[in-house]
Structures are given as structure tokens and as C-alpha cells.
Amino acid sequence: MYRILTLNNISVKGLDRLPRERFETSSDIAHPDAILVRSADLHGQEIPDSVVAIGRAGAGVNNIPVADMTERGVPVFNAPGANANAVKELVIAGLFLAARNICPAWEYGRGLQGSDAELHEAMEANKKRFVGFELPGRTLGVVGLGAIGVQVANTARALGMKVVGFDPQITVDAAWALDSGVEAAHSVGDVMARSDMISVHVPLLDATRGLINASRLAQAREGATLLNFSRAEVVDEADVLQALNEERLHAYVCDFPSNALKDHPRAVTLPHLGASTHEAQENCAIMVADQVRDYLETGNVRNAVNFPDMGMPRSGKGDRLCVVNANVPNMLGQISSLLAQHGLNIDDMFNKAQEQLAYTLVDVEGQVPDAVAEELRAIEGVLKVRVIS
Ligand SMILES: NC(=O)C1=CN([C@@H]2O[C@H](COP(=O)(O)OP(=O)(O)OC[C@H]3O[C@@H](n4cnc5c(N)ncnc54)[C@H](O)[C@@H]3O)[C@@H](O)[C@H]2O)C=CC1
Numbered sequence: 001m002y003r004i005l006t007l008n009n010i011s012v013k014g015l016d017r018l019p020r021e022r023f024e025t026s027s028d029i030a031h032p033d034a035i036l037v038r039s040a041d042l043h044g045q046e047i048p049d050s051v052v053a054i055g056r057a058g059a060g061v062n063n064i065p066v067a068d069m070t071e072r073g074v075p076v077f078n079a080p081g082a083n084a085n086a087v088k089e090l091v092i093a094g095l096f097l098a099a100r101n102i103c104p105a106w107e108y109g110r111g112l113q114g115s116d117a118e119l120h121e122a123m124e125a126n127k128k129r130f131v132g133f134e135l136p137g138r139t140l141g142v143v144g145l146g147a148i149g150v151q152v153a154n155t156a157r158a159l160g161m162k163v164v165g166f167d168p169q170i171t172v173d174a175a176w177a178l179d180s181g182v183e184a185a186h187s188v189g190d191v192m193a194r195s196d197m198i199s200v201h202v203p204l205l206d207a208t209r210g211l212i213n214a215s216r217l218a219q220a221r222e223g224a225t226l227l228n229f230s231r232a233e234v235v236d237e238a239d240v241l242q243a244l245n246e247e248r249l250h251a252y253v254c255d256f257p258s259n260a261l262k263d264h265p266r267a268v269t270l271p272h273l274g275a276s277t278h279e280a281q282e283n284c285a286i287m288v289a290d291q292v293r294d295y296l297e298t299g300n301v302r303n304a305v306n307f308p309d310m311g312m313p314r315s316g317k318g319d320r321l322c323v324v325n326a327n328v329p330n331m332l333g334q335i336s337s338l339l340a341q342h343g344l345n346i347d348d349m350f351n352k353a354q355e356q357l358a359y360t361l362v363d364v365e366g367q368v369p370d371a372v373a374e375e376l377r378a379i380e381g382v383l384k385v386r387v388i389s
């Protein structure tokens, strides 16, 4: 029986992928084999030694201590693209909210008092305060052309916008998926300078913290709109507030309220709703539950941010060894020698490295005794050993 600790609400459609006769799932479980999480912050929290996998039912993994998990030989899975449509739809809504000043206009409408005739007179007199602009012909700049950025760029093109995009590590798949009318920018500054509206879709990393700051905002067009559905910290909040107050920015639409921003008349701060659709929650939970289940039951890896993708069919003649080790010379030699010393014949083997870590699947003939697994664990550089019967 595998024990899965669920933090946050994980869609039942995902949990249903874990058959009850083999998986116990609960928000209160001791010695879990795996953790399923959405936005709960695991930094600084004790992650039990029993944990061999973490599944993030979403895209961003900045709430998980990935480097620590890598050192422990624990893969961190996510659900790439599974919530991209949901985020895209909210970003596109954000473009309209900003372009038509919908939030301040709605506030104004709600605050009207008097008879209907008086309301009518007041609104007709004041509606000029909320005159907006239309999207066709305007330029949207997209920073980060991954799963979400590509969808945002393509939908903006379909709405008649010009689009410029910047992503120094765009994947071949993303480039194929991108509307051919999207123009390439050379830098974030170039995006800022060429765009009327800018939407940021990058992960939160050391390199992207404060990516949009005073100097980048100084490159933006007068009256530009900034949208941030990535992470709050990707944008320097004080610099954005200053740009809003000086009316260099027309609006800031984001998914991250703060005390400084939430009451600003030209900021729209949604409560981290980008992925909050039933569809996205289900897609993410299903994808990550399948991946974690596969890893627990077979050792195969799909969509881990810190492990190479690996899949090897079971040879069916005995146990499977899953060995995570440092990516240094002679690890495979030591593993296979030790198995040979114990008379364990290797039937099939697959090894792949990714950065400082390597992962090896070994199907042996017969059973791997506990003592052999312990000897493998004792090899310097071996981070994790699992035996799957
Ligand atoms: N508001 C919400 O509810 C949600 C927010 N997100 C956030 O959006 C982020 C992006 O999500 P996806 O598009 O699914 O991820 P993704 O991994 O498919 O795409 C991210 C892209 O950003 C690019 N990138 C990285 N650093 C960059 C830089 N300095 N300049 C330009 N591009 C850079 C990468 O090369 C990659 O192509 C997530 O990491 C997460 O933080 C994701 C889903 C929901």
C-alpha cells in the first residue's frame, strides 16, 4: 500500500487515478511515500524521509525546495500545460479589463446613489472618465513563450493584436505552436519598448525575481499596461506602484493582491485565480497523479523538473531496482559489480543523467535481498535506492 499525503485540495478526478486497494490518500498521513500539493509552501517544512516523490498539481514549482529534493534523490513532478488554457482565458479577460477600464467603471456604477433618473444622468455625464481603447492594432508583448505565453500570444493574434515575444530558451515545440505572425524581440527591454500591453509568463527563479523593475518600466511606452499572472515576485511591486502613480503605466493587472496594490484605482488584483477552473484543476490532478503513480509502481519518470524522462518496460523476470545517484564516473560500474558479486543477473538496464543527477533502472532476474539494497545505499554518491517487486 502506497501512502499519499495531499496538501491543498487535489481534484477528486486525480485522486480517483490512485486505486484504493493500492493507494491510501489523506491530508493527514504519517510516513507518506509521496506528497501531492498545489500552492502550499513546502520551504522550511519538514518533508519526511519516507517521501520518494512530490507531485505539484500545477506548473510553478517555486513553492517546493527542488534543489533539496534533488540532493535527496526525490523527483518533483509537475503538470506542464495542464492549466495553460485557464490562465490564458484570465489573461485575455485582463486585457479587456484594462483596455475598457472595467473595474473602476464598475466601482463607479456600484457607488451611484439616487433615483434611476439621477443615476442615468450621473453616468451619462461621467462615462467619459472611463473611455478605453480597442485591442486590434495594439501591440501585446509576451515575456516567456512556454505553455501559457504561447496560448496568450496566439489568442491575442486572433483578436487582431500585433504580438512581440521574448523567450531565450523557447522550446522547439513552443516555437512550432506559436502563430507565425508573432515577432521575436531581442530582450525584455525590447518587449517593453515595442508594446502597448505586456504580459509576463515566466517561472519564478533567481534570474526572474524582479524581472520587471524600474529600469525595464522606464523602457515601456507611456500609458502601457502590465499583466502579471506568473508570480508576484517577478515584478518589483514598489517600482510598479511608482509607475502607476506617475501615470506612466495605465494599469497593472495581476493575480497577486497585496496591501500596497489592492486598493490602487488602476491595479486589478485577482486572488491567484489563474488555474482556478474545474477543468484545469482536474487536468493538473490527473496528470500529476498518473505520473506519481507510475513512478511509485514502475520507477518510470514523466515530467519531473529535476529528473530525466525515463521509461523502461518491466522485463518480468524479477525485481526492479531504481537507483538515484550523483552524476559522477563509475556509478554504473559499482552498481553492476555489486549485483554480480551477489549473483544477481541484470536482465535490462536504462540509465540517464540530468545535470548533477543520474537515474538508473535495473531489472534483475530474481529478488533483490534487503541486504543488497542496503549495500547499494552505502555506495558513495548513491542518493536513493528503491526495490519494486
Ligand atoms: N496564476 C496562476 O494561477 C498560474 C501561474 N503560473 C505561473 O506561470 C509560469 C509559467 O507557466 P507555463 O507557461 O505553464 O510554464 P512553461 O515552463 O511552459 O513556460 C515558461 C517559459 O518561460 C521562459 N523563461 C524563463 N525565464 C525567462 C526569461 N528571463 N525571459 C523570458 N522567458 C523566460 C522559459 O524558457 C519557458 O519557455 C509558472 O511557472 C507559474 O509561476 C502557472 C499556472 C497558473
Ligand SMILES: O=C(O)CCC(=O)C(=O)O
Pocket: 038, 039, 057, 058, 059, 060, 061, 083, 272, 275, 276
Ligand atoms: O493550484 C493553483 O491554483 C495554482 C496554480 C499555479 O500557480 C501554477 O500552476 O503554477
